[in-house]
Structure formats: C-alpha cells, structure tokens
Amino acid sequence: MQLQYSIWLFHAILACGLAAWLSLAAINNLHAFHGSVWAIGNTMRMDPLRQDPTLQSPLLRRALTSLALHRLALVVVLVLQLAASIAACTGVIFFFAGGLPAALPWLNLALCAMAAFLLLMHLGGLWFAYWIAQEGLQTTHLVLLLWTMALFAVFNFFS
Numbered sequence: 377m378q379l380q381y382s383i384w385l386f387h388a389i390l391a392c393g394l395a396a397w398l399s400l401a402a403i404n405n406l407h408a409f410h411g412s413v414w415a416i417g418n419t420m421r422m423d424p425l426r427q428d429p430t431l432q433s434p435l436l437r438r439a440l441t442s443l444a445l446h447r448l449a450l451v452v453v454l455v456l457q458l459a460a461s462i463a464a465c466t467g468v469i470f471f472f473a474g475g476l477p478a479a480l481p482w483l484n485l486a487l488c489a490m491a492a493f494l495l496l497m498h499l500g501g502l503w504f505a506y507w508i509a510q511e512g513l514q515t516t517h518l519v520l521l522l523w524t525m526a527l528f529a530v531f532n533f534f535s
Contacts, residue, residue: 384475387531391471391483394527395464398486402457405450416453417446419501424509435505449500453493460489476535487528494521 377385405412418424422439425431440446467482498517501507507514 383535387476387535388471390527390530391464391468391479394483394486394490395461395468398457398461398464398490402454402461405454405457409450413443413446413450416449417441417443419504419506419510419513420446420449422504425505427509431508433505433508438504440504453496456489456493456496460486460493463489476531480531483531484528487524487531490524491521494524 420440422436425433425436463482464486467479467486469479470482471479494517498514498521501510501514501517
C-alpha cells in the first residue's frame, strides 16, 4: 500500500469513528434523557460527597438541587453534542467526496463543539468537586478532551 493511501485510510477511520462516537453519545442522551438528567443531578447535588464516608467540605454549599437546572445542563450538552455530530457526519461526507481539505472545516467544527461540551462537563464537575468522589468521571472527561486534541492535531498537521 502506498503511503498516501494509508494516510487517507487512517484519516477516514478517524473521521468515521469521530462521527459515530458523537452520534452515539447524542443518541444515548436523547434515549436515556431522564437517566442522564439524574447522572448530572447526582454531580450537581454533590450526592457522592454525602455518601459514607461523608466529607464535610465548604464546597458542599455549591450543591444545586433544582431539577430544572439539571435538565438545562443536559440540554446545553446535548445541543453541543448534536451540533458536533452533525458537523462530523457532514465532514465525513465531504471527506469521501473531496478528501481531507474539503472535510477539514467540518471536522474542526465538530471538534470545537466536542471540546466545548467536554470542557463544560469537566469545569462543571470541578465546580461541584467531582475530583473528590468521582475520579473515574473526571478521568473520562480528561481523556476525551485529550482525544479531541489529538484528533485535531492529526487532521490539521498530519495530512
């Protein structure tokens, strides 16, 4: 296989994988909306800090119990996920029609929306002290953000 074809194949796999991942993330949040609201509410209420062994922290004053705010947080994330998914799928279409240069603006837009919702989740988690009792969730957000940055680098600097 020639080098240019192997690079094209690598970009195609990454672009399709990004579009699929973003689409599944949005579909999952749409189908399990109430469960996702509960998960966000769990963090925003700071419930993990109240489980045994409980932690007394001045940060607990930040807890928000409003179901409307939990729903709003998910809607904001979901709008960004849908925008990212649509942009990534459009990028894949342009990729197969005209190559990476044609797809790049769409893939970059998808990665921008992805970075936005991941940073919102990460910063929201930090505000609600999820590093104390939800280390796995924090790690997931950080790894996904690193994946987003790596995809940006691969698409923009390794073509």
